[in-house]
Each structure stands twice: as structure tokens, then as C-alpha cells.
Amino acid sequence: xxxxxALRNLSRHRLRSALVLLGLAxxxxxxxxxxxxxxxxxxxxxxxxxxxxxxxxxxxRGTLPFDTEATIPxxxxxxxxxxxxxxxxxVAPLLGGSIxxxxxxxxxxxxxxxxxxxxxxxxxxxxxxxxxxxxxNGIILSAPAARLLHAGIGDxxxxxxxxxxxxxxxxxEAVLVVRGFVRWLYDYEGxxxxxxxxxxxxxxxxxxxxDRVSFIAVRIRDGVAVDxxxxxxxxxxPTLEINSVGDMVAHFRDRMVYFHQLSLILxxxxxxxxxxxxxxxxxxxxxxxxxxxxxxxxxxxxxxxIVEGVVAEGVLLTLVGGVLGTALGLATARYLDAILTxxxxxxxxxxxxxxxxxxxxxxxxxxxVAGTFAGTYPAWLAARAPIAATLRAEAT
Amino acid sequence: xxxxxxxIVGGIQLTLMLAPVxxxxxxxxxxxxxxxxxxMHLAVGDTITIGTAPDSVNSKxxxxxxxxxxxxxxxxxxxxxxxxxxxxxxxxxxxxxxRVDRFGVKLKPGVSAEGAAAELNQLAFGFRAHPSxxxxxGSSQTFRVVSRFHRAIAVISIVAxxxxxxxxxxxxxxxxxxxxxxxxLVGVRGxxxxxxxxxxxxxxxxxxxxLGVLLAALxxxxxxxxxxxxxxxxxxxxxxxxxxxxxxxxLSLLLGIGAGAVAALRLVRTPPLVxxxx
Numbered sequence: 081x082x083x084x085x086a087l088r089n090l091s092r093h094r095l096r097s098a099l100v101l102l103g104l105a106x107x108x109x110x111x112x113x114x115x116x117x118x119x120x121x122x123x124x125x126x127x128x129x130x131x132x133x134x135x136x137x138x139x140x141r142g143t144l145p146f147d148t149e150a151t152i153p154x155x156x157x158x159x160x161x162x163x164x165x166x167x168x169x170x171v172a173p174l175l176g177g178s179i180x181x182x183x184x185x186x187x188x189x190x191x192x193x194x195x196x197x198x199x200x201x202x203x204x205x206x207x208x209x210x211x212x213x214x215x216x217n218g219i220i221l222s223a224p225a226a227r228l229l230h231a232g233i234g235d236x237x238x239x240x241x242x243x244x245x246x247x248x249x250x251x252x253e254a255v256l257v258v259r260g261f262v263r264w265l266y267d268y269e270g271x272x273x274x275x276x277x278x279x280x281x282x283x284x285x286x287x288x289x290x291d292r293v294s295f296i297a298v299r300i301r302d303g304v305a306v307d308x309x310x311x312x313x314x315x316x317x318p319t320l321e322i323n324s325v326g327d328m329v330a331h332f333r334d335r336m337v338y339f340h341q342l343s344l345i346l347x348x349x350x351x352x353x354x355x356x357x358x359x360x361x362x363x364x365x366x367x368x369x370x371x372x373x374x375x376x377x378x379x380x381x382x383x384x385x386i387v388e389g390v391v392a393e394g395v396l397l398t399l400v401g402g403v404l405g406t407a408l409g410l411a412t413a414r415y416l417d418a419i420l421t422x423x424x425x426x427x428x429x430x431x432x433x434x435x436x437x438x439x440x441x442x443x444x445x446x447x448x449v450a451g452t453f454a455g456t457y458p459a460w461l462a463a464r465a466p467i468a469a470t471l472r473a474e475a476t
Numbered sequence: 477x478x479x480x481x482x483x484i485v486g487g488i489q490l491t492l493m494l495a496p497v498x499x500x501x502x503x504x505x506x507x508x509x510x511x512x513x514x515x516m517h518l519a520v521g522d523t524i525t526i527g528t529a530p531d532s533v534n535s536k537x538x539x540x541x542x543x544x545x546x547x548x549x550x551x552x553x554x555x556x557x558x559x560x561x562x563x564x565x566x567x568x569x570x571x572x573x574x575r576v577d578r579f580g581v582k583l584k585p586g587v588s589a590e591g592a593a594a595e596l597n598q599l600a601f602g603f604r605a606h607p608s609x610x611x612x613x614g615s616s617q618t619f620r621v622v623s624r625f626h627r628a629i630a631v632i633s634i635v636a637x638x639x640x641x642x643x644x645x646x647x648x649x650x651x652x653x654x655x656x657x658x659x660x661l662v663g664v665r666g667x668x669x670x671x672x673x674x675x676x677x678x679x680x681x682x683x684x685x686x687l688g689v690l691l692a693a694l695x696x697x698x699x700x701x702x703x704x705x706x707x708x709x710x711x712x713x714x715x716x717x718x719x720x721x722x723x724x725x726x727l728s729l730l731l732g733i734g735a736g737a738v739a740a741l742r743l744v745r746t747p748p749l750v751x752x753x754x
Contacts, residue, residue: 096646103639110632141530147554153529189604243602319530335553337706346629350636357640364647412632419624424617 082385086392089365100361101401107350107357108405112443113413113433114347118340120434125332128429129325131265134172134201134297135306136313137328138162139321144331146176146266151292152320155278162298167309170199170299173278175292177285180240180250181229181274187240188228191273193264194281194293201265201297203275208233208260215277219256222264225272231258239274241284252284269421269428339420339432351450354401358394358454366390366458371474374467383463390459391452398451402444409443410435504565505540511708512557513542528570535569537561547711550615555707581605638731645677645739656743657751666744673743677736678729685728692716692724 090097129137138158140150152158155173162171172195179192195202197211203220211218219237221229231237235258240250256276264273276284282292298313300306310324323331333340366373373386413433420432503523518524520539527533545558567573583592589607596605649656656669696714703713743751 093650096643096650099639099643099646103636103643106632106636106639110636187601249601337553353636353640357643360644361647364651368650412628416625416628419621419628423621424614 082388082392083396085389086396089369089389089393090396093365096361097397100357100397101404103357104354104397104401105404105408107354108402108443108447109409109412111347111350111354111446112406112409112440113416114343114350115439115443115446116409116413116433116435117416118343118347119439121336121339121430121432122329122333123434123436124429124431126325126329128265128427129328132172132201132297134170134299135325136298136300136310137295137323137325138298138313138317139295139323141319141321143321144323144328145174145295149177151175151287151290151294152296153290153292155291155293155296157291158317159296162296162313165309167301167304168298169301172196172199172201172297172299173293174200174202174295174297175278175281175285175287176294177281177287179274179281179284180243182238182240182253183229187243188272190225190228190239191267191271192239192241192281192285193273193275194278194285194287195275196278199299201299203262203264206261206263208258210262211259211275211277215259216280217257218259218276220260220262220275221258222267222271222273223261224270225274226258226261228272233258233260237274239276239284242286251286254280254284256280265429266427268425271428351446354398354447354450355454358397358451359457361397362390362394362455362458363461365393366462370462370465370470373462374465374470374474377465377467378471386462387459390462391455394451394455394458395448398447398454402447402451405447406440406443503536503538504561506537506565507541507543507560508539509545509558510542512559513539515557518542526569537565544710547709549711550618552707552709552711634727634731637728638735641677641681641731642735642738644680645673645735646742648676649673649739649743652743653746653751657748660748660751670737670740670744673740674733674736677732677739681728681732682725684732685725688724688728689716689721 137145138152139145140148140152143150159171159173162168175192175194177192179190180187181190193202195211197215198213205220206223208220211220219239221231221237226232229237236255237258239254239256240252242251243249244251254276262275264271264275267273275281278293281287287293300309306324307326310322310327313322376386377383413435417431417433421428421430506526508518512518516524518539520542522539524537524539525533526535526537543560561569563576564573567575581592583589589609593605593607593610652673659669660666693716696716699714700712704710
């Protein structure tokens with residue numbers, strides 16, 4: 081009943097209502113986008129880190145994986161120790177660094193990964209084969225690297241490491257056969273990356289002295305709580321940085337604090353504008369209809385019914401504006417995501433705006449509360465209008 | 477050991493440790509940035525031991541100065557701590573004598589940086605020469621992305637503001653219908669009423685812009701205060717330039733005039749008797 085009355089009132093001034101709906105759609109879209117932005121990046125990063133099921137990262141003390149060129153020494157011994165831990169299912173050592181490919185008389189710069197193909201947390205094979213266990217002759221390429229090297233599966237690639245400008249030659253070279261193409265999970269868009277068995281890459285990048293790796297990913301057994309294992313590893317390996325995925329996400333959040341705070345501020349502003357828009361419209365509408373409201377009250381319509389009608393107008397406006405805003409918000413989120421994911425060096429699979437049912441529900445709930453709240457002041461105005469005085473004023 | 481800290485210094489992992497001076501090893505001079513000095517309670521003249529890994533902290537260094545690094549927006553969120561050493565001392569510490577990460581080359585006046593870089597790259601083995609302009613352009617890519625994002629958000633805000641302004645003007649015009657009807661019936665020309673409504677919209681936009689500028693200045697000051705404290709830096713995070721100010725006020729006026737004109741047209745195109753009937 082209240083909603084039917086509200087609908088009839090809103091349709092009396094179609095242009096006005098349409099404009100308010102348009103305004104609400106834009107502010108709701110902004111609110112939704114900011115809700116998606118506020119936690120989207122963290123969720124996306126968490127999904128990326130857990131993509132291969134490894135919950136712990138071990139890196140040089142004071143660093144995060146691939147943050148610097150610092151490396152962990154004596155990797156084989158450390159990996160063996162970790163694999164003996166009953167809570168650990170899998171340990172994936174990894175080395176990363178610049179490497180070069182020789183093509184006729186030129187050198188192409190690539191990013192090289194050294195991996196253990198039997199336990200790796202970094203890539204998915206998209207075509208061809210994975211590296212064999214202890215594969216001294218194989219190499220895997222990202223699609224951009226394959227394009228850059230004009231290499232197909234079965235072709236050979238000559239890699240060069242540690243260039244010496246004084247001697248005008250590389251200190252290490254290896255001719256490797258392309259086993260397959262892979263998607264490196266942490267690569268940025270268009271990154272030409274190659275992967276080889278860890279000892280091969282260590283030799284090419286002069287990291288075999290000291291048996292060095294960039295970081296180690298650890299997969300904890302299902303059913304075992306990760307945090308106590310992390311604490312135990314920290315106590316046992318005090319010279320290394322040990323982080324669970326939750327810790328990594330927290331570090332990432334600290335670095336991306338700007339976007340979190342921006343989303344909070346813009347979301348709040350959107351909500352305030354929504355409130356102002358609905359309150360202004362309803363207040364002016366109620367003032368215009370005071371005579372009508374007084375008449376209704378005079379013929380016995382209760383105050384409660386009047387209040388319900390006005391609040392229902394606010395809720396109706398917010399609901400329709402919210403539905404329009406959801407469609408608009410999802411479209412603008414894609415556009416804004418396309419802008420932000422063009423950050424240099426950001427993994428291509430990261431998203432800033434991650435649509436989720438909980439985000440949509442939260443935006444809807446907040447809007448509904450805002451719409452109801454926005455209707456309370458004009459409803460109070462309508463309820464307290466003196467019947468006789470208003471009717472007299474209308475008559476004159 | 478008085479204090480121990482492990483961290484990243486200038487992209488290279490160095491471990492610092494305050495320790496009593498033992499043996500006769502010569503301490504190399506180092507300069508420590510203010511934040512690092514503050515965090516480790518270091519002062520000029522202190523002797524510390526440094527190393528490239530937590531288990532190899534065995535080189536002595538004496539703090540010759542404490543410096544404030546140039547604010548760098550590219551690394552402000554990373555919170556890396558820096559120290560400076562003489563090149564041979566660092567190379568010795570890293571076990572990489574006579575190796576460097578990069579050279580800066582100052583050309584003679586009139587020599588093209590692009591041409592020199594191209595010439596060097598033809599001869600190069602193991603290095604690549606880049607004109608500073610290209611490096612600066614690459615480094616500023618992050619900020620260009622942020623700027624594009626801000627522009628997109630600004631467009632959405634402007635659309636919302638324009639709709640809001642138009643709504644307000646339409647509602648105000650609705651309220652004025654009887655007044656406008658009377659004015660039209662007593663002979664006031666439509667142009668005058670149109671002008672009055674537009675003028676009112678301009679005034680609303682001007683006052684709104686003034687308040688907006690004050691609000692922006694306040695928000696900018698709070699933003700700078702908060703982020704400078706958060707990141708312990710002298711960087712300016714929010715800056716209201718005259719260009720931004722002029723553009724914002726002009727846009728606001730334009731929107732005000734547009735909204736006022738649309739609302740006023742509805743008023744003057746409606747016959748007076750219809751307006752009177754409400």
C-alpha cells in the first residue's frame with residue numbers, strides 16, 4: 081500500500097524523479113566500485129598466491145619474494161630440511177633474475193626462472209610438455225618470450241648469463257630445447273620469461289656458488305593450521321623471512337594503502353551525496369504536498385501511514401537507483417580495472433575490482449539503509465504538519 | 477650487541493648490527509639516512525658492523541654523516557632504508573670488485589643524448605645506454621596510470637554533481653512556478669525570468685565552488701599531514717595548483733549555467749496560467 085502510494089507520487093513528476101534516479105545510479109555505481117576496490121586487490125592477490133596451493137613463502141631476511149636481488153644461500157640443504165618436516169607436503173625453491181638469449185649477433189634480455197619442475201608454485205603449462213625431473217637440457221617459455229625468440233616447441237634457444245663488458249662475452253652459456261609454453265603466474269603483461277631446471281639457471285646467473293635461490297614456497301599439509309607452522313619455522317630459521325599468505329597480503333595492503341583509503345573516502349562521499357539527493361527531493365516534494373497530506377490526515381489517514389508513504393518513496397528511489405547503479409558500477413569497474421591493471425610490473429592476473437556477491441549485497445544493504453534514513457526527515461515534516469492551519473493556508 | 481636490525485638497504489640486502497668494536501679491522505665510512513639512524517638510534521661517529529646476510533655481519537663501518545634522502549614517490553610505499561658507501565667499499569663488501577649497476581654519463585653541451593645512447597648501444601656488450609628522458613618517462617608510468625584513474629573518478633564525480641545540480645535547480649524552479657506566473661501575467665518578459673534563474677544558478681555554483689575550494693584545501697592539508705606522517709617523508713601528496721583551481725571553478729560555473737538554463741527554459745516555455753495552476 082505504502083509503496084503503491086509512493087510510486088504514484090513519484091510518477092507525478094517524471095522528469096524530476098528520472099533525474100534523481102540518474103543521480104542515484106551514478107552515486108550508487110561509485111559506491112559499488114569503491115566497495116569492490118576496498119578489498120578487491122587483496123582478494124585478487126590472495127587468490128594469486130594460493131593459485132598453486134603453497135601457503136608459505138621463505139625469502140631473504142627483510143625482503144619479500146622478488147622485492148630485491150637478495151638471495152638465500154645453501155638452498156638444497158634448506159629444502160631438504162623443510163621436506164623432512166611432517167607438516168610440509170611440498171617445497172618449491174625458486175631463483176629469478178635477468179638472463180639473455182643470443183639471436184644471431186644480438187642479445188635479447190629475458191627474465192629467467194630456475195625451478196624444480198617436480199614441485200613448483202609459479203607456472204601452468206599451456207602447450208607442450210613440462211620440464212622433466214632434473215632436466216639439464218630443457219626450457220619452458222612464456223608466450224611473449226616465444227614470440228620474441230621466434231621459438232616453437234622442440235626448437236633450441238641459446239641462453240647467456242653474466243655478461244662481461246670488458247671481455248665482451250658471457251661467462252656462462254647453455255643451449256636448451258623448448259619443452260613447452262607456460263603461463264607464469266606473477267608475470268606482468270608481455271613479460272618475456274623463460275624457465276629452466278634450478279641448477280641450470282643457477283649456473284647461468286652465477287648463483288651456483290653458495291647454492292642460492294630467490295625464495296622458497298612451502299605447501300603445508302591439509303588440515304594443519306598454517307600460522308603455528310609459520311611461527312615454528314620463524315623460530316627455527318631466524319635469519320630468513322617467513323611469511324604466510326595472510327602476512328603477504330598484509331604487506332601488500334600496506335603498500336596499496338592509498339587505494340584502500342581512497343575507496344573509503346569516495347565511498348563515504350557517494351553515500352552522503354545519495355542521502356542529500358533523496359532527502360532534498362523528498363523534503364521539497366513533501367512541502368509541495370502539505371495540503372494533500374493535511375487533507376488525508378483530516379479524513380482519518382493515520383500519521384503512521386503518512387510516514388510509511390514518505391519513507392517508502394525514499395526506499396523506492398534508492399532501490400531503483402541502486403539497481404541501475406549496479407549495472408553502471410559493474411561496467412565502470414571494468415573500465416577502472418583496465419586503467420589500474422596497466423601499472424608497470426603488476427602481475428597480469430591481478431585485479432583491483434573483484435565483483436563478489438558479498439560486495440553487491442553490502443552495497444545494496446548500505447543503499448537501502450541510506451534510502452530509509454534519507455526519508456525520515458521529510459517523513460517527520462509530513463507527520464508534524466498541523467492539519468487545520470495547513471488546510472486554511474491551502475484554501476487562501 | 478646493543479641493537480640489531482636486518483633490512484634492505486638500497487635494493488641490496490645489508491644487515492646492520494650495532495656492536496662493540498673488536499680487533500683492529502679498519503672501519504669504512506658510511507652515510508646513513510635519517511629514518512634508519514632514528515630507528516637504530518645511530519649518531520655520527522658510531523661504529524657498526526655490516527654484512528650482506530644476517531649470518532655474515534663482520535665488516536666494520538663508522539657513521540660519517542646522517543642525511544635526508546631526496547623524496548622519491550616511486551618508492552615511498554616500500555619503506556626501504558638506505559645508506560651510502562664509497563663505491564669500492566660497497567663492491568668489496570658485496571664480493572663484486574669493480575662491478576657497478578649503472579653509470580650516469582654527462583654529455584658535452586650540444587651532444588644529443590639519443591644519438592650518444594644509440595652509438596653506445598651499437599658498441600655495447602653487457603650494458604644498455606638509455607637517455608635520461610626515456611628513463612624518466614618509464615619511471616613516471618606508475619604516476620600516469622594513477623592520473624588516468626583520478627581523471628576517470630573525476631568524470632564520474634562531475635556527472636554526479638551535474639545531475640545533482642540540475643535536480644536542485646529543477647526543484648527550485650518548481651517552487652517558483654506561482655511567482656513566475658505572476659511575473660509573466662504582470663508583463664515581466666520571459667528573458668528577464670530566464671536571466672534571473674540562470675543568475676541564481678551561477679550564484680549557487682559560485683558559492684558552491686568557493687566552499688569546494690575551501691574543503692579541498694582542508695582535505696589536501698589533512699591528506700599531506702596524514703601521509704607525510706605515515707610514510708615519514710617530505711613528499712607533497714596533495715597540491716592545489718592555480719590551473720586545477722581555475723579549471724574546477726570554470727567547470728562548476730559551466731555546469732551551473734547549464735543546469736540553470738535547462739531549468740529556466742522549462743519555466744519560460746510553460747504558459748503563465750499553467751504555471752499558476754501548479
